[in-house]
Structure formats: structure tokens, C-alpha cells
Amino acid sequence: MEKKWWHNAVVYQIYPRSFMDSNGDGIGDLAGIISKLDYLQQLGINLIWLSPVYRSPMDDNGYDISDYEDIAAEFGTMAEMEELIRQAKQRDIHILMDLVVNHTSDEHPWFIEALKFPNNPYRDFYIWRKPAADGGPPNDFRSYFGGSGWAYDEASGEYYLHQFSKRQPDLNWENPRVHEEVHAMMNRWLDKGIGGFRMDVIDLIGKEVDKQVMANGKNLHMLIRQMNRATFGKGDYVTVGEAWSASPQDALLYSASDREELSMVFQFDHIKQFWDEHAGKWRSKPFVLANFKAVIEKWQTALADRGWNSLFWSNHDLPRAVSKFGDEGEFREASAKMLGTALHCLKGTPYIYQGEEIGMTNVRYTTIDEYRDIESLNLYRERLSGGVSHDEMMTGIHANGRDNARTPMQWDDSPNAGFTTGMPWITVNPNYREINVAAALAEPDSILWHYQKLVALRKQYPILVYGDFRPILKEHPQVFAWLRTLGEEQLLVVNNFTREHLTLDIPQAMQAWHGECLISNYAPRNQLAVSLELQPYESFALLIGR
Structure with missing residues (x-):
């Protein structure tokens, strides 16, 4: 890497x-x-x-x-x-500017122009559709903020798409002029000396509206590669994309260095562990550490060599x-x-x-x-x-x-x-x-x-940055532990995710380990034994072989 x-x-x-x-x-x-x-x-x-x-x-x-x-x-x-x-x-x-280019405000000059008349040059900067046969919205797409995702413009008799508030009309990324305007704006910010961009809901810009495919549309990665080559790809900048829809496979498309897209993405699998399958985040479900550990392991493993978490x-x-x-x-x-x-x-x-x-x-x-x-x-x-x-x-x-x-x-x-x-x-x-x-x-x-x-x-310690990740004690319902390995060094990380005092049995191959405790929230742990008595929420990182 x-x-x-x-x-x-x-x-x-x-x-x-x-x-x-x-x-x-x-x-x-x-x-x-x-x-x-x-x-x-x-x-x-x-x-x-x-x-x-x-x-x-x-x-x-x-x-x-x-x-x-x-x-x-x-x-x-x-x-x-x-x-x-x-x-x-x-x-x-360095400053990462939060870039929102899936949509603008309805007070942006582009949208104000778009409202003036259907043939205005800025009309196609946004996404418009005729009413359905009954005069209602073109389809039943719902805004993430509640209600229809379509807002009616009385002057033109058409609806515009808004995935969020009706005051946040979606930009039309099928229009090359949108690319040109956005890329030029990004370059002017880079010229001011910022370190890069955090890119809000970037997985939505490739949307296929009439199919109601909003995230991960067919043109998404092409659009990001174009953006990379026209803007931040010309320098050593940091870019992170917000991608609620991302799987590990998607994240590799975004963040693998040979893809020329982004530095990394935010994914939310671990956040959704608390959400009810039907009511979403508005109805919580109990936290299950085993499920959480599986999610973290999945992402750590999938992006280990080519991507970045x-x-x-x-x-x-x-x-x-x-x-x-x-x-x-x-x-x-x-x-x-x-x-x-x-x-x-x-x-x-x-x-x-x-x-x-x-x-x-x-x-x-x-x-x-x-x-x-x-x-x-x-x-x-x-x-x-x-x-x-x-x-x-x-x-x-x-x-x-x-x-x-x-x-x-x-x-x-x-x-x-x-x-x-x-x-x-x-x-x-x-x-x-x-x-x-x-x-x-x-x-x-x-x-x-x-x-x-x-x-x-x-x-x-480079091992914290580049060390390989390997989970241990995978079946333990209360402890999340793993090894990081870089060359001859190993870092053991142990976390008690509960308010309980625990007795943790140590695998035989590790029972004689000793080294430097890099950090702990209780007394330092400099060596292992047959078992450890863990305090509530105790965690430590033990470096072996330095």
C-alpha cells in the first residue's frame, strides 16, 4: 500500500x-x-x-x-x-470542507433561475418531471425527511425532486454543465489551501430517478472519477465520502488507490446495529456485541490491503x-x-x-x-x-x-x-x-x-497505522479483542464492552506474553497469564516484540 x-x-x-x-x-x-x-x-x-x-x-x-x-x-x-x-x-x-453537491438550497441562484421559465439554461441543473395521470407526484418516492420526495412548481406545472427537505432540490448530475460548475468551484476552494473535502451523501449523485434507484446509480463511480481527475486528484488531498448505502465491495470501488476516486468513505453498518428493521432509527433495538464485532471484522478485512477505513x-x-x-x-x-x-x-x-x-x-x-x-x-x-x-x-x-x-x-x-x-x-x-x-x-x-x-x-507507532488486523476471542459475548501485526511486532487490544467484572481466559499460546502497555484505562497491563480479571469497560493495548 x-x-x-x-x-x-x-x-x-x-x-x-x-x-x-x-x-x-x-x-x-x-x-x-x-x-x-x-x-x-x-x-x-x-x-x-x-x-x-x-x-x-x-x-x-x-x-x-x-x-x-x-x-x-x-x-x-x-x-x-x-x-x-x-x-x-x-x-x-488542514481543513476538510464539507461539500454538499447532491443538492442545493432553493435560494441558490441556479434554482432561482430554473424557476423562471422551462427553457431557462439553468432549468436542467435540477430534476423535473410532469405530474402523474392523477395530477399528483410522478411516483411514490419518499423524502428522507418525511413526505413526498417531489415538490410542485405551480408556474411550470412540473415537480422537482428533493431527497431531503423540499428546500433542498436535487442537482441533475446527468447535465455536464453541473459537472463543470461544481468542479470549478471545488478547484477555487483547493486554491485557498484547504486539505480536501468531506463529501455529503456522495453515493446519491449517480441516481436513476425514474427507476427510483437513488444510491449507487450506474454512473456514480464514473462521476466521482471525473471529479477526481478535474479537481483533488491533481494534488495530495484527503477526501471522504458519506455513503450510507456502501458495502465493503462498494467501499473498495471508492477507496482503492488504483480507482482514482476517494481516500475513504463513511459507512454506517455499525451504526445500524441499533436500528429496528422496520422503524429505522426511531425505534432502537438492543446492542449485541457479537453482531457488532462481525461488522467491524468484515470491514477491517475487506479493506485491509487495497482500501482504507x-x-x-x-x-x-x-x-x-x-x-x-x-x-x-x-x-x-x-x-x-x-x-x-x-x-x-x-x-x-x-x-x-x-x-x-x-x-x-x-x-x-x-x-x-x-x-x-x-x-x-x-x-x-x-x-x-x-x-x-x-x-x-x-x-x-x-x-x-x-x-x-x-x-x-x-x-x-x-x-x-x-x-x-x-x-x-x-x-x-x-x-x-x-x-x-x-x-x-x-x-x-x-x-x-x-x-x-x-x-x-x-x-x-506505525503498527497502529499499518498493522494487519486479526480478531481473537471471536466467540466471547462481552469482550472485543484483536491483534495488529507489523513485521516482528504484535499489538494486542482488549476491550470489555460491559459494566461487569469479567474473568478472561487467555489462549495458551499467548499466556507468557509480556511487553509495553501503550495505553490502559485502569492499571497498565504489561504481561498476560492464564486468565485476566477485567474491570468494567476495561481496555488496554499491549505491544509485543518491540
Whole structure:
């Protein structure tokens, strides 16, 4: 495998609206991010994935872009964006811009032009269809945010496609002019010195609309290769595609170096382990470690030699890691450290979502009115009208709603967690008085310092980056363990995924192993024996043969 500069990097995702507010308007901004670059440098990360800061009416919190080459006023100015890129680079941190090119805002100039008359040159930038025989939508495709995926334009008597909000019309990637405009825009961002792109729902741009094949359409990989050759493929950039539909075989098509497509993709098989087969994420099912282990092994194995994995527990669309995979109560710190160790000791690029490094948790607002997420609000109304109870929907939102990840970053125990001096756009999680950055920095054994050590180890030990992955103790229902191997070195990683004290029998061939414990969330484990007594959520990584 060809080695890349970003292979030993760790990515930190910032959701700008909720990270740091510099001017007291209750909304996080670019100046706020700049003010926290020293903190991120101290953490040791090399890449910031910046969720969208482009001009937007904010129907979907910035994922509805009205101008790709301007900055939303609430976030700041283009001059501040360029200053962020410059100051981050001084700290050896690159910026990944969040690129949304499956759709735009309905306030984008292209769509405003498209609405003027059917023969407008920009009409074919979007996807239009005549009504069905009954005058209704062309077909029964449903938006991911609820309701029909078609919106009616009275002026022309046609419908336009929107896979998400009706204010997010889908771009028509069968039109070469769309390619030209998007590629030129991407190159102008690359010229500003960014490190690459995170590509929102990129698996949807090759859609075959009339067949209702939205993900993995026949032209998808051709379109990405064209994009690569016209833009980021000309330099040494990082690109990660969001691909909810991806299988391991798909991920190899995206990320194998000889394919000239992307660096890696986000896949969500491990996230879906909690989702009900019929109700989706709005009805959780119990976590079964055996199933989870099988998913991780499948992806680690399939991408081992030719592709590259992205490693993450959470992001701006997902619940907080410690609330979903760990224990947000008595064992919050132990389980958060265990999750960090497990993630950073797998093969691939680790992603830290803001607040994960201090063990931030889900929020439980008491009323639906406290939520801001368009997906949660739309589905709440739609499903209540369909007979689902308020309590059931609130249980689903508490568990998996997107606002869990969007509460303000908890910097200290001052009002509003030090995020803003004004009224925050969304209510701060009440536990900020105990869970915050200032408290974590002051505690030598905190989750934050554990994460900092994990980031540093990745730069120091190539086995964490390039070592082969082999699962062990595969049948154990409570422990997830594996070996990483690089040359003569081996790294044993053991994680107790439960709040129970366990006795772990060690395979005979490993019983005499001893070496250097790189990291542990309890006392260091420097040698093995016939058995080990594991504490609740204990994890450790033992290096053999160095």
C-alpha cells in the first residue's frame, strides 16, 4: 500500500453552529473556531472536518447551500475563513470542507433561475418531471425527511425532486454543465489551501430517478472519477465520502488507490446495529456485541490491503458515542476511554466528533419544542398523524435524534458552558457543570488526556497505522479483542464492552506474553497469564516484540 501523509492523522469534526460563539449571538462562528485552535493543537489532531459554513437559509443547518463561495453571515466572512485556513496550517492542521453537491438550497441562484421559465439554461441543473395521470407526484418516492420526495412548481406545472427537505432540490448530475460548475468551484476552494473535502451523501449523485434507484446509480463511480481527475486528484488531498448505502465491495470501488476516486468513505453498518428493521432509527433495538464485532471484522478485512477505513463512533447526525455504545452514567469515564482505545487501535483513520474527547452525552429535552432538527420535527409530526404515540417518538428522538450531537460544546462550568455570552440557538446539555473541557484539562486522568495520548501514539507507532488486523476471542459475548501485526511486532487490544467484572481466559499460546502497555484505562497491563480479571469497560493495548 502506498503510504500517504494523512494515514497517521486523526480528524476532528467541528459542527460550527455549536462549537464556539465569539460575538454573543448564540451561534458558533469561525472566529470562535480560530480562538480554539490552540486547544485542538494540544489535542494533537491534524485535520478539521468543518461542517458547512457556506451561505445558506439554514433550513437544514447549512446542508442547504445557497452560495458555495460565500460564508453564512452568522458564521463570519470569507476573510475569516481564509484566516482559519492560514492559522490552522501554522499548527499543522488542514481543513476538510464539507461539500454538499447532491443538492442545493432553493435560494441558490441556479434554482432561482430554473424557476423562471422551462427553457431557462439553468432549468436542467435540477430534476423535473410532469405530474402523474392523477395530477399528483410522478411516483411514490419518499423524502428522507418525511413526505413526498417531489415538490410542485405551480408556474411550470412540473415537480422537482428533493431527497431531503423540499428546500433542498436535487442537482441533475446527468447535465455536464453541473459537472463543470461544481468542479470549478471545488478547484477555487483547493486554491485557498484547504486539505480536501468531506463529501455529503456522495453515493446519491449517480441516481436513476425514474427507476427510483437513488444510491449507487450506474454512473456514480464514473462521476466521482471525473471529479477526481478535474479537481483533488491533481494534488495530495484527503477526501471522504458519506455513503450510507456502501458495502465493503462498494467501499473498495471508492477507496482503492488504483480507482482514482476517494481516500475513504463513511459507512454506517455499525451504526445500524441499533436500528429496528422496520422503524429505522426511531425505534432502537438492543446492542449485541457479537453482531457488532462481525461488522467491524468484515470491514477491517475487506479493506485491509487495497482500501482504507474511516473509523468513527459519532458525528453531527448521530447520537453521542458514550450514550450509544458505552455507559453515560456510573461508568461514563471508563467506557468513554474504552471506546476511544478501541477506535484508535483499529486500522483506518480515526474521527473525533467535537465533545467526544470529554465524554459529552445525549440530551433529553422534555418537550418537542426544544428540538431544532428538521428531520426529528418532520418525522415527529408525520408519525404522530400516522398513529405513533408521543412517548414512542420522544423515546426514539432521545436515543437517536440528530440534536444529541448538536448541543453546544461544553467548555467550562460558566453559564451556557462557556459557549456563548448570549442565548444559545439550542439549549445546552444541563450536565455541562460536571462535563466540560476546563474540568478535563485540570484532571490528569481525564478522558481528554486519554484521547490526547491515543492521538500521539498513532504518530509514534506505525503498527497502529499499518498493522494487519486479526480478531481473537471471536466467540466471547462481552469482550472485543484483536491483534495488529507489523513485521516482528504484535499489538494486542482488549476491550470489555460491559459494566461487569469479567474473568478472561487467555489462549495458551499467548499466556507468557509480556511487553509495553501503550495505553490502559485502569492499571497498565504489561504481561498476560492464564486468565485476566477485567474491570468494567476495561481496555488496554499491549505491544509485543518491540
